[in-house]
Amino acid sequence: MTEILKAEHLTKTFGHGKNVVEAVKDVSFSLEERELVTVVGESGSGKSTLARMVLRLLPITSGKLTFQGEDVTHARGRQTAQYWQDVQAVFQDPFSAFNQFFTVRRLLYRSLRLLGTGEKGKERLEEALGHVGLTGKDVLDRFPHQLSGGQRQRIMIARALMMQPKLLVADEATSMLDASLRVNVLNVLKDLRDELGMTVLFITHDIGQANYVADRVLVMENGLMVEQGSTEDVIYNPQHEYTQKLLADVPKLHQTG
Numbered sequence: 001m002t003e004i005l006k007a008e009h010l011t012k013t014f015g016h017g018k019n020v021v022e023a024v025k026d027v028s029f030s031l032e033e034r035e036l037v038t039v040v041g042e043s044g045s046g047k048s049t050l051a052r053m054v055l056r057l058l059p060i061t062s063g064k065l066t067f068q069g070e071d072v073t074h075a076r077g078r079q080t081a082q083y084w085q086d087v088q089a090v091f092q093d094p095f096s097a098f099n100q101f102f103t104v105r106r107l108l109y110r111s112l113r114l115l116g117t118g119e120k121g122k123e124r125l126e127e128a129l130g131h132v133g134l135t136g137k138d139v140l141d142r143f144p145h146q147l148s149g150g151q152r153q154r155i156m157i158a159r160a161l162m163m164q165p166k167l168l169v170a171d172e173a174t175s176m177l178d179a180s181l182r183v184n185v186l187n188v189l190k191d192l193r194d195e196l197g198m199t200v201l202f203i204t205h206d207i208g209q210a211n212y213v214a215d216r217v218l219v220m221e222n223g224l225m226v227e228q229g230s231t232e233d234v235i236y237n238p239q240h241e242y243t244q245k246l247l248a249d250v251p252k253l254h255q256t257g
């Protein structure tokens with residue numbers, strides 16, 4: 001197995017003096033190529049802050065981040081531009097950030113222009129839509145409100161895929177969806193791993209979803225990574241009290257296990 005990303009002692013503090021919040025404290029983990037890893041924890045545990053540091057959208061207070069052997073902790077300029085091609089993000093309610101009066105075509109073509117691929121980009125777009133089970137014909141001329149939550153989320157995944165990333169960071173990519181659509185998007189994430197060999201870091205508060213998709217689970221509580229291991233070990237033989245508590249809230253999981 002080849003390591004793609006390594007986080008060593010990552011720490012993020014917000015504010016100064018009396019108002020200091022240590023959102024992420026001394027967190028270390030690594031991701032292998034073709035691995036689907038889930039970060040699980042309750043609201044406020046620091047998951048999104050960790051994700052945003054990994055995405056290099058937030059300065060890292062201390063620690064080290066290495067991507068494919070290269071130190072990207074304080075990457076700037078060209079180095080970050082390259083990093084953002086290799087590492088793409090899908091966020092919770094991405095469409096809220098976009099103009100509701102733009103068709104999907106316009107939304108996606110804007111991203112294509114960033115790539116500078118011109119006509120060839122259209123092919124890449126179709127290909128990306130295909131990976132999430134959509135076609136341009138179905139969705140390109142629609143407006144965001146004309147799509148289901150599941151379609152919207154899959155379009156945002158396709159948008160990330162157009163950059164042909166090596167690592168996809170999906171932060172609560174399913175939280176806006178009802179149960180059946182949620183499984184649908186989780187299956188898309190699995191397919192990306194299986195068919196494209198992509199590494200996926202999936203952030204969720206729901207340990208049940210982690211159980212469904214992940215090869216490995218990282219558990220965060222109050223800024224600390226309290227447990228990490230294979231999904232089987234973490235779900236069926238949790239060592240930390242906090243993991244046990246998260247699992248106790250999902251009784252079905254125990255029954256089926």
Ligand SMILES: Nc1ncnc2c1ncn2[C@@H]1O[C@H](COP(=O)(O)OP(=O)(O)OP(=O)(O)O)[C@@H](O)[C@H]1O
Binds near residue numbers: 049
């Ligand atoms: N920009 C900021 N300034 C100050 N504090 C922040 C900032 N961003 C996050 N925090 C704090 O850091 C802690 C971790 O927040 P974070 O959003 O990473 O948690 P989370 O596990 O992703 O929660 P959720 O699931 O609700 O998104 C919280 O106490 C939060 O209030």
